Amino acid sequence: RQEHSTVGPNLWFRTAVNIAILFGVYGKYCRQDIYEFDIAVETGNLQQLLAIRYAQKMGLPIRKVILGCLDGDGLWEFVSYGDYQTNRKDRMLGFEALLWLEFGYSEAEAYRSAVVNKCTYRLKELKLDQFRQCLFATVVGDNRVKNVIDSILRTNNYSMECGTARAFGALQDYRAKTGENKNTLLFSHNAPAK
Numbered sequence: 001r002q003e004h005s006t007v008g009p010n011l012w013f014r015t016a017v018n019i020a021i022l023f024g025v026y027g028k029y030c031r032q033d034i035y036e037f038d039i040a041v042e043t044g045n046l047q048q049l050l051a052i053r054y055a056q057k058m059g060l061p062i063r064k065v066i067l068g069c070l071d072g073d074g075l076w077e078f079v080s081y082g083d084y085q086t087n088r089k090d091r092m093l094g095f096e097a098l099l100w101l102e103f104g105y106s107e108a109e110a111y112r113s114a115v116v117n118k119c120t121y122r123l124k125e126l127k128l129d130q131f132r133q134c135l136f137a138t139v140v141g142d143n144r145v146k147n148v149i150d151s152i153l154r155t156n157n158y159s160m161e162c163g164t165a166r167a168f169g170a171l172q173d174y175r176a177k178t179g180e181n182k183n184t185l186l187f188s189h190n191a192p193a194k
Contacts, residue, residue, distance in 0.1 A: 042163040050098055067135060067170060103131075138174070140166045144169050
């Protein structure tokens, strides 16, 4: 029943490209004697999260995936509560593929069934805890994004686009909450520019 799938035609191609980019970055890190790192990313692009999780499972030494979420973001609600409303107008492209990667065919099929029946998809707490171990998710709203962009421009003379600023805001939250200050890759399609 392909018509109910939430996996788009370009998902796998873009995921493969992102995995290649991640391994390329890791090669550069190794030349600087950096052998593990965190990644901060905006959740608006599940293709990037999917690539990160595939790369981790392929052996890339990513310690923690830090997610900068939009207000009302479906992935933040899922990570926080284990529920996902399938009747959302902003349904996440690639969520089904992420469930398959993390939990196998049965969870991906349970999600597809929830989509078809227009009901809430729920993940069992034990599986959700397993998923949370590799992630840190926080909401970085639009006002915060603007403040991050202004601050970086003022202090470092760098201009960030919104997705990168959201990821950077999430990194700031993660560091404030945990006290961790490890090497971190801001994974975005638009790099900061001087």
